[in-house]
Amino acid sequence: MANEAAVPGLAGSAQPKGRWAALFPALLKFGRYTLMRGIALLITVCIGVYISIWIANMGGYVDNIRIAGITEGVALSFRGNPLYQDMAPSERQRLMQVEIERQIRRQGLDQPFLGRSFGYLFDALSLNLGRAEVMSSDTGSKNVRTILLERLPVTLVLFGTANLLTFFLGVFVALFLSRRYGSIADRASVALAPLSAAPPWFYGIFLILIFASVLGILPYGGMIDAPVPETGLGRALSMMKHMILPLVAWLIATLPIGVYTRRTFFLVYSSEDYVELAKAKGLKSNTIERRYILRPTLPTIVTQFAFTLIFAWQGAIITETVFSWPGLGRLLFQAIGTFETPVIIGSVVIFAYLLAISVFLLDIIYALIDPRVKLGAEGAQ
Amino acid sequence: MKKLFKRLISTLKFYPTISASSAIILALVGISLYAVISIPYGRATELWRGAEEIWSDTPRFAAPGWTNVFRSEKLPETFTIYSSEENSVTTVKETSTEVITEYTFDYQYNTFPQELNLFFDAQYDKRQPYAAVTWIRPDGEEVAMYKGALRPSQRYPISQDSNLNKDTPAIPPHITLLAVSDTIGVGDVEPEVLKGEYTLRVRILTFEDGSSVSSRFTLYGDVFGLAGTDHRRRDLTIAILWGTPIALLFGLCATIGTSILTFIIAAVGTWYGGWLDAAIQRITEVNLMLPFLPILIMVGTFYSRSIWVMLAVIIALGIFTAAIKGYRAMFLQVKSAPYIEAARAYGASNMRIVFRYMIPRILPVLVPTFVTGIPAFVFLEASLSVLGLGDPVLPTWGKVLSEAYAGGALYRGYYYWVLEPAIMLMITGLAFSMLGFALDRIFNPRLRGI
Numbered sequence: 001m002a003n004e005a006a007v008p009g010l011a012g013s014a015q016p017k018g019r020w021a022a023l024f025p026a027l028l029k030f031g032r033y034t035l036m037r038g039i040a041l042l043i044t045v046c047i048g049v050y051i052s053i054w055i056a057n058m059g060g061y062v063d064n065i066r067i068a069g070i071t072e073g074v075a076l077s078f079r080g081n082p083l084y085q086d087m088a089p090s091e092r093q094r095l096m097q098v099e100i101e102r103q104i105r106r107q108g109l110d111q112p113f114l115g116r117s118f119g120y121l122f123d124a125l126s127l128n129l130g131r132a133e134v135m136s137s138d139t140g141s142k143n144v145r146t147i148l149l150e151r152l153p154v155t156l157v158l159f160g161t162a163n164l165l166t167f168f169l170g171v172f173v174a175l176f177l178s179r180r181y182g183s184i185a186d187r188a189s190v191a192l193a194p195l196s197a198a199p200p201w202f203y204g205i206f207l208i209l210i211f212a213s214v215l216g217i218l219p220y221g222g223m224i225d226a227p228v229p230e231t232g233l234g235r236a237l238s239m240m241k242h243m244i245l246p247l248v249a250w251l252i253a254t255l256p257i258g259v260y261t262r263r264t265f266f267l268v269y270s271s272e273d274y275v276e277l278a279k280a281k282g283l284k285s286n287t288i289e290r291r292y293i294l295r296p297t298l299p300t301i302v303t304q305f306a307f308t309l310i311f312a313w314q315g316a317i318i319t320e321t322v323f324s325w326p327g328l329g330r331l332l333f334q335a336i337g338t339f340e341t342p343v344i345i346g347s348v349v350i351f352a353y354l355l356a357i358s359v360f361l362l363d364i365i366y367a368l369i370d371p372r373v374k375l376g377a378e379g380a381q
Numbered sequence: 382m383k384k385l386f387k388r389l390i391s392t393l394k395f396y397p398t399i400s401a402s403s404a405i406i407l408a409l410v411g412i413s414l415y416a417v418i419s420i421p422y423g424r425a426t427e428l429w430r431g432a433e434e435i436w437s438d439t440p441r442f443a444a445p446g447w448t449n450v451f452r453s454e455k456l457p458e459t460f461t462i463y464s465s466e467e468n469s470v471t472t473v474k475e476t477s478t479e480v481i482t483e484y485t486f487d488y489q490y491n492t493f494p495q496e497l498n499l500f501f502d503a504q505y506d507k508r509q510p511y512a513a514v515t516w517i518r519p520d521g522e523e524v525a526m527y528k529g530a531l532r533p534s535q536r537y538p539i540s541q542d543s544n545l546n547k548d549t550p551a552i553p554p555h556i557t558l559l560a561v562s563d564t565i566g567v568g569d570v571e572p573e574v575l576k577g578e579y580t581l582r583v584r585i586l587t588f589e590d591g592s593s594v595s596s597r598f599t600l601y602g603d604v605f606g607l608a609g610t611d612h613r614r615r616d617l618t619i620a621i622l623w624g625t626p627i628a629l630l631f632g633l634c635a636t637i638g639t640s641i642l643t644f645i646i647a648a649v650g651t652w653y654g655g656w657l658d659a660a661i662q663r664i665t666e667v668n669l670m671l672p673f674l675p676i677l678i679m680v681g682t683f684y685s686r687s688i689w690v691m692l693a694v695i696i697a698l699g700i701f702t703a704a705i706k707g708y709r710a711m712f713l714q715v716k717s718a719p720y721i722e723a724a725r726a727y728g729a730s731n732m733r734i735v736f737r738y739m740i741p742r743i744l745p746v747l748v749p750t751f752v753t754g755i756p757a758f759v760f761l762e763a764s765l766s767v768l769g770l771g772d773p774v775l776p777t778w779g780k781v782l783s784e785a786y787a788g789g790a791l792y793r794g795y796y797y798w799v800l801e802p803a804i805m806l807m808i809t810g811l812a813f814s815m816l817g818f819a820l821d822r823i824f825n826p827r828l829r830g831i
Contacts (some may be wrong), residue, residue, distance in 0.1 A: 025687065040666075048670035056679055115711075195812035197756035198807060199764060203797060205786065213791050220792065311658060317674055318764050322786070336682050344679060351672035359670075 024140045037363045044354045052348045053120050063109055065130050070103045129346040134338050144346040155327030158243060159316050162250040167305050170258035175289060178266035189238030189259050201318040204249035211245060218245055221324030246323045269293050298369045306362040398819045405812035413626035425623045429776040440495045440601035444797045445609040457490040457602030464596045477586045484581040484598040490656035496601040497539035497555045503531040505592040513584045514556055519577025606814055609797050610789045620776035621801055627777050628759045628809055634692055635758035639767050640698035640751050647708035668701040675823055681770035688772035715742050745824040753817030756810035763806055778802035
């Protein structure tokens with residue numbers, strides 16, 4: 001089409017050399033932007049984790065973890081050392097006590113907290129999370145980092161699917177409804193929006209009641225059938241069967257509000273003058289949707305996605321607990337039940353990191369799609 | 382005023398959801414008032430903490446009484462019969478006074494009761510009263526039960542009396558006593574209820590002047606009261622009633638705390654600008670990075686599970702949220718409006734401009750957000766309870782739900798236990814949410830047509 005040649009990007013492509021020259025400063029700008037965002041986020045994570053450490057340590061809990069670690073380490077080394085085997089128990093106990101106190105002094109646990117808090121911050125940020133008191137990973141390790149990282153993929157499988165599903169379904173249903181403004185489906189979506197007042201776990205309980213207790217066609221919870229299926233396909237199917245209820249619960253709780261806000265949003269944007277003009281020009285409705293409605297709303301939608309992700313990491317705790325999904329959230333729940341402080345604090349650190357990474361990635365995507373930060377936009381103009 | 386009222390009515394006609402949700406909210410407020418007045422706070426927590434003595438007359442896991450209406454096979458009702466002059470005959474003898482109390486009841490259910498209990502309350506100076514208890518079945522068979530002296534307060538757990546089921550130790554007495562004899566202990570035959578009129582005869586001898594014994598007989602069925610009971614025999618009515626004011630208060634306080642403070646801080650920050658605005662922006666960014674629920678969990682685990690401490694933490698963490706950025710954008714537009722300039726020209730103070738000119742301008746936007754925010758906090762309280770971080774003394778819906786879930790209500794079929802708090806939560810959540818969405822359409826004219 002003739003008028004499309006006037007689009008700056010296409011005009012630039014006619015002279016590849018000039019385009020690359022124009023692109024370079026933009027790339028530089030983008031790199032600088034990414035770096036700045038990364039640094040800013042790292043600083044926020046530092047502050048966030050630091051505040052969390054203060055909250056956790058007000059009751060002296062972080063100290064307790066460290067002292068427990070020292071005690072265990074010293075006890076282990078004494079037990080394993082044949083030198084101490086023949087010693088009288090009381091004498092061995094005394095030596096152990098001396099060693100423990102020496103270690104505590106060596107690690108500065110008798111010092112005021114303010115100075116040490118930065119050490120903790122460094123430990124936490126480098127994921128040196130200490131050892132669990134009671135819990136252990138499925139492989140038998142008591143290393144908190146191992147315990148946590150083991151659960152991470154399990155959480156991702158369920159909530160990654162759930163969030164992607166909510167997001168894309170939300171966008172497409174909203175687009176569909178904004179095209180059929182005023183129809184029965186549209187009005188139903190408005191009426192259903194208040195459903196999102198309740199969290200996913202709440203619908204989860206209802207769904208378990210109906211489909212597991214009364215009808216007995218879907219499992220109460222868990223991730224896989226009790227005798228694990230032999231074949232890979234069987235395992236995948238069994239896992240999918242276990243994911244149905246949590247996914248549906250998640251969709252009931254998050255989809256209505258997502259559809260409602262996006263639909264309103266699209267409607268506002270589709271009443272803009274340039275959309276009317278595009279319609280008057282006789283452009284195909286697909287093209288209008290993609291280029292004139294979706295494009296300018298994209299940054300906002302992505303921001304919404306960022307916040308969905310951020311809340312997903314947190315909301316997962318209770319949903320996982322209700323569905324006995326063996327992910328990070330349920331681990332945290334179990335840790336609370338057994339007062340497993342190292343795991344609780346470790347989870348907080350992991351959560352902070354996950355949030356930061358989600359925000360960071362989305363910031364980059366945002367930069368790529370936001371016309372104001374767009375690559376080459378300046379160079380071409 | 383009258384005109385305003387008329388306009389309000391005509392507006393409401395266009396938004397039936399507003400009338401409906403307001404009616405529900407008013408009803409909830411009514412329930413709250415009733416709960417607080419009929420069961421004072423102290424009494425409510427005492428009942429909810431209740432030891433066995435408080436709830437000795439209620440069964441465990443009993444469904445609400447009205448569910449029998451919908452059942453083809455009725456479940457046994459719970460009842461207690463007290464000794465009184467009507468069911469007692471007193472005979473004065475030479476050295477003693479004999480009182481014979483007969484508890485008569487008609488048992489027409491197909492299932493057996495959960496438990497049978499006889500309670501004595503004896504008053505005496507030195508010589509203990511004596512009691513002999515006999516169970517008379519509809520077929521005329523008499524079973525001798527307890528015989529012996531009575532302590533001041535004594536419970537005779539009929540269901541745990543091993544003398545009554547010596548032949549069939551696997552079948553508890555409350556079944557053998559009420560079953561057709563041929564169906565007890567015969568191979569695989571299921572015990573069958575012998576329907577008809579039963580009598581529990583309690584013969585009491587007192588040996589002193591002024592010594593007396595009162596007693597009561599309780600049959601623990603499978604249904605009880607309006608809301609049923611939980612695993613600790615507590616009447617769920619208390620939690621359902623008292624949960625209402627707590628939920629409303631919690632939701633309201635948290636929403637007022639967060640949304641209004643957020644609003645004011647955004648306004649002040651935008652007006653003054655400079656380092657204050659920058660500081661607010663940075664604090665918001667850090668706060669967004671703080672994991673909300675894990676921090677609440679830490680506070681609940683390490684310090685206090687009191688609902689008020691939780692509320693304070695929720696408000697503290699809820700002030701600097703993403704909403705502050707949205708409000709800031711709106712206030713920035715307002716800040717450059719001509720009427721603000723006019724106010725400045727006549728010499729209005731900073732605070733006056735913020736509170737009298739800027740905030741009222743954006744307030745309509747806040748109202749729907751405010752109303753829609755309430756259910757989130759009502760459910761947050763429930764979420765915390767489900768995590769085991771509910772207030773230790775208060776009866777809340779979330780705690781009932783969490784106890785029901787932990788008690789395996791879903792696996793064992795005690796659906797009422799889950800559904801009652803869940804439906805109350807749902808009604809509250811939906812009412813506020815619906816009201817909020819409707820208000821949103823009124824206050825944001827941009828959405829009116831949509």
